[in-house]
Amino acid sequence: MTRQLKGGNQLDSAVFQHFRPEERPFIERINDWRNQAMNEYRPILTNFLDPRQIFLIETVVGKVDDSFRYWQDGGYNQSERRRVIFAPGYFTPESQDYHIQLFEIKYPVKFATLSHGRILGTLINSGVDRSQFGDIITDGETWQFFGVESMASFFEEQIVKIGSINVRVEPVPILDAVKPVVDWQEESIVATSMRLDTIISETFNISRQRAKELVEDQRVQVNWSVNQHPDFQVDLLDMLSVRKFGRVQVLDVLGRTRKERYKLKIATLRRQPLSY
Structure with missing residues (x-):
């Protein structure tokens, strides 16, 4: 590119x-x-x-x-x-020029369950900036995340618990990355506007008032930052995370209906038990 x-x-x-x-x-x-x-x-x-x-x-x-x-x-x-x-x-x-390290989270698989949300929350609450690590991936059992290579010691020494679960973070070769379980689904919706509460309402089939309350109650993030403005204008590739509902990303604006509503192509990752 x-x-x-x-x-x-x-x-x-x-x-x-x-x-x-x-x-x-x-x-x-x-x-x-x-x-x-x-x-x-x-x-x-x-x-x-x-x-x-x-x-x-x-x-x-x-x-x-x-x-x-x-x-x-x-x-x-x-x-x-x-x-x-x-x-x-x-x-x-070349691959090494990006200085990306893959980390695997070791935990008692038979007795504990991890989730994307718990891992993300632990990493952020450890004080590390979100820009220092990339995707968190899983094949359903093994959990891994990509991080800045120079942060290896920090992740190894500081991430020893996720919730009440004792864990150990180990650097592993990039080639050992698991094949992620991808549950994203492409869908189409029609929305009266690009307002944040409107997109949430149409995506998760809840009332506009309920969506507005979720935003104002700090339960919605836009691009990994809390957004409390229901009238915020969502744009292409914004990532919306709605606590207890899931995530949605606007992939494309397909056009307008006769009533001037937006026809949108979206990707959704709907919440599963213990996922967020």
């Missing part, structure tokens, strides 16, 4: 009109990464980015140019969260 940033070394102010005000710092970082790679003539590696951030990179970065490229990897082909390398045209990265 190769793209060139629009506008040379500087971003045109018009670029920001297409994105949310709160996304402006990240868009400026995209330009900084690109400039650093070009000015220092070396690859620049990011931490793990979420799907929306990667979408912003792909949107802001323009036509292909042999003088500048960017690459991305999350440890396996279907990864959601990925590290990105911005580099001069001469550079072609």
